[in-house]
Amino acid sequence: METPLPQPQGLRRLFSPQVLVGALRDIVSRFTLTFVFACLDTLYCIFFILFPKVLPDITETAIVEALALGTLLTLASYLWGEYFGKKKFTAIALTLSVMAAAANFIVVVLHIQALNSAHFTGYASAVVACVVAIAFTPPLGHTPMSRRWLYTMKVVRGTLLTLCIQIVLSIALLIINTTLSVLFGIYEHKLFECLIVIFGGFIPALAFLHMLPHPREEEQPDSLCRTLAAFCKNILLPLALVYMVILYVYTIKIIATWSLPNGQITWMVTGIVSVVLVTVYGLQGYLCDLGSKPSAKRVASLAHRFLPLLTLPLLALMSVAIFYRIGQYGFTTSRLYVATFNIWAYLAVAYIMIARRPRLNAVAASFAVVFIATSIMPGLNYCTIGTRIVQNRVYTALGGAGVEKFPISYNELRRTLDAMPHERAAEVAGDLSYLDSRDDHSAVEPIVTHDGTIYKWELVSDSTDEVVEVEAVITDSGLSPVPEGLRSIRYLERTSWSRFHSDNGTYALEIDSVSIVIPVDSLIKTRDYDFEPLTVPVEGSDNTFRLTGITLRSDTSTNTYRHISVKGYLLEK
Secondary structure (H helix, E strand, O other): OOOOOOOOOOHHHHOOHHHHHHHHHHHHHHOHHHHHHHHHHHHHHHHHHHOOOOOOHHHHHHHHHHHHHHHHHHHHHHHHHHHHOOHHHHHHHHHHHHHHHHHHHHHHHOOOOOOOHHHHHHHHHHHHHHHHHHHOOOOOOOOOHHHHHHHHHHHHHHHHHHHHHHHHHHHHHHHHHHHHHHHHOOOOHHHHHHHHHHHHHHHHHHHHHHHOOOOOOOOOOOHHHHHHHHHHHHHHHHHHHHHHHHHHHHHHHHHHHOOOOOOOHHHHHHHHHHHHHHHHHHHHHHHHOOOOOHHHHHHHHHHHHHHHHHHHHHHHHHHHHHHHHHHHHOOOHHHHHHHHHHHHHHHHHHHHHHOOOOOHHHHHHHHHHHHHHHHHOOOOOHHHHHHHHHHHHHHHHHHHOOOOOOOEEHHHHHHHHHHOOHHHHHHHHHHHHHHOOOOOOOOOOOOEEOOOOOOHHHHOOOOOOEEEEEEOOOOHHHOOOOOOOOOEEEEEEEEEOOOEOOEOOEEEEEEOOEEEEEOHHHHHHHOOOOOOOEEEEEOOOOOEEEEEEEEEEEEOOOOEEEEEEEEEEEEEO
16 A cells, blocks of 8 residues: 655645645636636736737627626636535536626627626626625525634635735736846836736636635634624724714705705715625624624624614615606616615615524625626616616607607707707706717617717706807818918917907907907807808908817806807918
8 A cells, every 4th residue: 555645744835836736636626617717817818918909899898708707607606506515506507607608798799788887887796796606605505604604704814815915926026027127128018917917817816716615614713714803893893883974964964954865875875785784794703703702792793783774764865866866867777776786785684684593695695696687687687778778768858859760960969959958958968978988889879870979068068058169170182282372371279268248249369469350149159060161350461260160158147158269270361
């Protein structure tokens, strides 16, 4: 019988090739598909560094999203499969995960879903939900609360250690690269970036996978897990209470003045509810650990009983803010997500308060299930639904304003909005700006044809001011070479933000010692979007000024102008 080789001990174990190879073998056998996705992530990052701008932007986005979703979804599937101990569940979950990642790639590449802010909101929600699924065990089964809490703390511990490894390796590479550059003049930035991807990304990711605990293993809390519980008690809990006091004071102010809450309160309440749930979960460590001090257990018990209760008035304030705006402006993707979180938070808080021995893992798992389902289900995710709702709202508004056939031109859109009531026009302009993005216009292409990005402020002013912004297209052939009869042509422009009154419908200004008179009243009234160059005389000479672009802002309440921007060409004889 062969005698097994002695295992390295102490620091030798940390740097032992035998141990590192064994750890890699365990990672590959335990998280096979996740390891494959991690390798693909790394290879794509290196490819992108070495060959930038080879692929279209939309393809690059699709690859990044698909690889990230595949990595997170497969990892969550493996961990939950280990908990249930059923290979059939793991196989089904992994298959669905790969299909979801592939579907996301196809959807993005084929532009079935517009890459506007709604898309990235949905994608971020899916990522957060996956992270929650990885950090918490499923709520099913009869696993003791102490083991569930310990598993999550081990995941947090692994995350913190991974960040330390990442920082140390990245700093080491930076020092080596800087030294080679200073001493030998060697600086290969692409090589350095590739090494950062490997040593600052891939290797720490493998370390994280290796440190992930088995959900069904019995372990004892270590000093770091106890430190995390102490962090929740001594840091998070006081901060949460202080912030809740601030929000309560604001709530009292709203009630006293009988006014509507600021729309940003929805994100503030979302943040404090998340912190409260994390704090309550972290404090479970004192209730699970028999060696905890009675005072710490008392704090944990009080927080467990009263903190969720204290969030209810804030959730009500959040409901007023979000549902009032939905009633006023309609649904969007972000409002769908916030409203869903608000409803989910009510149910989660009610469960914690009513259940005799609530399973907080059930709260985390329900969050993961709800937000993954509303983010990645083709055709039924909030991104698709929100985009469709906003598009239908724009169709209805423009159809009611007389538009019979879509898509319409950008100039026709501006004329239609001008004829609509200001508030209604502002809503339509805001919806179009929401649907559009800098890189992809597929969500607005069925409505309006426009090569550039649509901005609300270009279509409708937030105030009731009359605004005109026109610019003529001048070709070089009309100005160069200098036409016969002219001595020279000089480009001039000037912007002024000072208020002024028009004199007999005109405004005299000076640009580089050239005095001209602009018919501002006629320009602000005509709003001619097919603006042709306007020739005006230059005072004190036979020269003329060809006006090619002007921006005017008229304050109708005071009958004054408060902004003028002029550009054009001085034609000197």
